[in-house]
Amino acid sequence: MTVRDWRAGELTMLLLALILAVAALSSVGFLADRLARGLERDARQMIGADLVVRADHPVDPQFVEQARNWGLRTASTTVFPSMVAAIAAPASAAPASSASAAAASAASAASAASAASAVALTAAATVVSTTSIASSGVPSPDSVVDVPTRLAAVKAVSAGYPLRGSVSIAAAANETGAATHSVPAPGTVWIDPQLLDSLHVKVGGTLKVGTRQFTVAALITRELDRGFAFVNFSPRVMLRADDLPSTGLLTFGSRATYRLLVAGSPAAVARYTAWAHEQVDGNRLRGVALESIDDGQPQVRDTLARARHFLTLVAMLTALLAAVAIAMAAHRYARRHLDGGAVMRCLGASERTLRGLFLVEFVLVGLAGSALGVVLGFAGHYALLQWLGGLIGVSLPQAGILPAVEGIASGLVLLLGFALPPLAPLTSVPPGRVLRRELEGDTRMMWLGYAVGIACFGALLMVAAGEIELGAIVAGGFAAGMLGFGLLSRVALWALARLARSRNGIIGFGGFGGRAALGWRYALASLERRSGASALQITALGIGLMCLLLLAITRNDLVAGWRASTPPDAPNQFVIDIQPDQTAAFKAFLAQHGESGITLSPMIRGRLIALNGRPIGADDYKDDNTKRLIEREFNLSYTSELPSDNRVIAGDWYGASTRPEISMEEGIAKALKIKVGDMTRFDVAGQQIDAPVTSLRKLDWGSFRVNFFVVMPPAALADFPATFITSFHVAGDQHGVIDALVARFPNLTVIDTGALIAQLQRVLDQVIGAVQFLFLFTLAAGVLVLYAALAGTRDERVREAALLRALGASSRQVRGVQIAEFVVVGGLAGLMAALGAEILGAVLAQRVFSFHLTFNPWLPLLGTAAGIVCATAGGWASLRAVLARPALQSLREGV
DSSP, X not given: OHHHHHHHTTTHHXXXXXXXHHHHHHHHHHHHHHHHHHHHHHHGGGTTSSEEEEESSOOOHHHHHHXXXXXXXXXXEEEEEEEEEEEOOOTTOOOTHHHHHHHHHSBSXXXXXXXXXXXXXXXXXXXXXXXXXXXXXXXXXXXXXXXXEEEEEEEEEOTTOOSSXXXXXXXXXXXXOEEEOSOOOTTEEEEOXXXXXXXXXXTTOEXXXXXXXXXXXXXXXXXXXXXXXXXXXXXXXXXXXXXXXXXXXXXTTOOOEEEEEEEOOHHHHHHHHHHHHIIIIITTOTTEEEEOTTTTOHHHHHHHHHHHHHHHHHHHHHHHHHHHHXXXXXXXXXXXXXXXXXXXXXXXXXXXXXHHHHHHXXXXXXHHHHHHHHHHHHHHHHHHHHHHGGGTOSOOOOOOSHXXXXXHHHHHHHHHXXXXXXXXXXXXXXXXXXXXXXXXXXXXXXXHHHHHHHHHHHHHHHHHHSXXXXXXXXXXXXXXXXXXXXXXXXXXXXXXXXXXXXTTOXXXXXXXXHHHHHHHHHHHHHHHHTHHHHHHHHHHHHHHHHHHHHHHHIIIIIXXXXXXXXXXXXXOEEEEEEOGGGHHHHHHHHHHTTOOSOOOEEEEEEEEXXXXXXXXXXXXXXXXXXXXXXXXXXXXXXXXXXXXXXXXXEEOOOTTOSSOOEEEEHHHHHHTTOOTTOEEEEEETTEEEEEEEEEEEEEOGGGOOOOOSEEEOHHHHTTSOOEEEEEEOOXXXXXXXXXXXXXXXXXXXXXXXXXXXXXXXXXXXXXXXXXXXXXXXXXXXXXHHHHHHHHXXXXXXXXXXXXXHHTTOOHHHHHHHHHHHHHHHHHHHHHHHXXXXXXXXXXXXXXXXXXXXXXXXXHHHHHHHHHHHHHHHHHHHHHHHHHTSOHHHHHHHTO
16 A cells, blocks of 8 residues: 555655655754754853862862862862052063964964853843952052052963863964963963053063062963953953962952862763762852853853754744644545545455554654655755854764654654544545545544644654743644634634625625625635635644744844844943042043943942841851852942833832832842842941832843842932942944043943953854754745645645536636635635734743844734735645646546
8 A cells, every 4th residue: 555655646745744844853953963062062161171169268179189080180270350560571571472482383263152152141241230349469559659550350270271172362462362272381471452551561561460570471362261250351360370379469368269170071070070069069068169061150051041942943843844744745645545445444444454554654654754854854954054154163063863863753753643643534434435425534533633643742842942941832832823723714714704695795895796706705605615624724824824934033033132132332341439429520521532321320238137027147048159149248229210121020110219129130039039028128338228129120131231139219228328330332443431531530440341242242143143044944844834735625626626617617717716715715824823923922032032022013914915925826836737627637537
């Protein structure tokens, strides 16, 4: 039977749909797997290792000893803020030839930073508003008189740093950096280019760090593991760890962060990670934490998750399109085999026999089609990589075997879940159908099979998504679309047919008359007469169009939202420590230099001491990060207007309230187990403020604007001493304004985040470009769905057209009836698809991607038009040649 069906072309459409479906899924899967592996590999460069042990005191030597015992490589870093000063170089000082040689001998420039490592920097503004600076060491006043000074982020590194990735350095300003795997030579430092202008120092010049002078040997052009702490937004000064003691900067109470970097084989790292967790968690070590891609750096983890969500969404929508195509191809196959099934029943075949025959046949087709699809998918993902070209900009690791296994499994699930249910009536077709063609098999098993298939398909989507929420949203949208579109199409066809037959129907009395009205009435009556098949066609076409429209929404609106989360003109300069008596002069100065409309936000130090009348402390929380939140002071602020990049997600904004109230950021509220209605007590400058939490806010940290975890009405905090903070954007050719600002207000601290934003934008462009190419690939799979949906009722349409022509209808009349049917089918499918895409896109934007998606009033109109065009063009193209044949020939051929 399989060979006969193949020779007759009965399995061609089904096999083609399966091959293309699996090819699309596996191609996206192979590429997504390689991208995910590349993102994870490059994201490790963000921490410079596979695992990091972080502490606010020197790391216990046992961590180093255990790592070395298990064959792991180690390195260490120490980071702290300190004032540095430029010292005029002696006349005899040698030029920076050694630095030039070092930079020249370094490896070629490293490839562009990975999407994960750069997108993670969107959380950088968080720490700007919540961390204070306490210099670990400040040169004596005599040593910095009449010489430029600048707050810097000093980083001492040991040999072997970094264990993953590399640091890029340049021998002079405006030169391209080259990767190096060495550390600064003894007595030398590497610095950020920003220090050249602010300290008036050159490569080869002298820089004083603490009590020691160093030679500036090179400029740092890339340092992927820079970190997200507030101090790291100051210009970097990097020296070797051996030189750190001679600076005299680290003393008792110094605010330094110590990191032990660990790297090695995955098995050894996993073993060491488990051991380290036992030491940190089991012994409840204070001030010690672990950093890794999975649980140590939430910014990196969130970045990987967002990139993976985009790629997974494309794969799942491809799966949706594949399911529809296979279901429609199988439905047509079943319709064409009803007569054969009836003949076999007449010859004595039982339902069990027929069920076994079709099951074996479709399992064979499924295995063959899935295997061919995986092979084509593997070749297709190389074509995609070639198409992307230099867009990705990094060498990706080879894909694993998992995408191939998932491709074959997906093919079998799709085939058995959406191809077997339409075959259920074949096994129960009455033998009497040989004489009475209107008889069909029991369709209850078909709908039960669809229910099981949709359930299995939903489980497949959740597994592919890697998380329940994303998979549930897409699977739920698919299931709701099938059910909702099916019911709405049946109701709509019934209503339109009744309206057409009514005396006041809009078809007959709305400007159409004569033959046109007759064609429309017959078309609607025909659609209603085979309402089951028509509803299935409309549903399939609607699901396919919904996926394509959702792809368009995702490609445009969601991608635009991702890109807009950190726009190119985002604030790249943060200024803190602005005193109240400097605010007017500060604004006037910036206005003179073209920076008008600057908003100054007050910042007041306060400590949370009680919750709901009960004193709280670090011992009330298990998480080490939460303990540090309780132990330190908060940066409080006051405002009566909700910031534009803040959104209230619980409670009500206090507005112009004159009593103490609190609006808290949702993340810190969750960490501290605070909810709306809880009463808090803050100690501010020795005075206690009791205030209820009246709202929780979701903040857009990626905007790089000033934000605060805790804000109150002005009446609650306006009388307390405060300093001010602000952020603004400075163009690349106007950085002289910052130097003049620091000279005019020496007490201010200016943090430049321009390099971070530029890096972020470059990587966003790469990832978004890759996602857009994947959307184009998935769009090709949608064409098959449209063809399968339109071919689903092709046989019935050809037979009806042949009967009409045999009864005397002209070709023009038949053509008018067919076009009217296509317009109705396409219009209903397009309208429902547009509404479904709007709803599903809004849910995805809010629940998964954390973007705001504005309702597009034009999308229903565009969807309806697209449905009409696709249905009319595709349907007429498939029927035009057949309708040109004599009616008797079509009736004899039974097609």
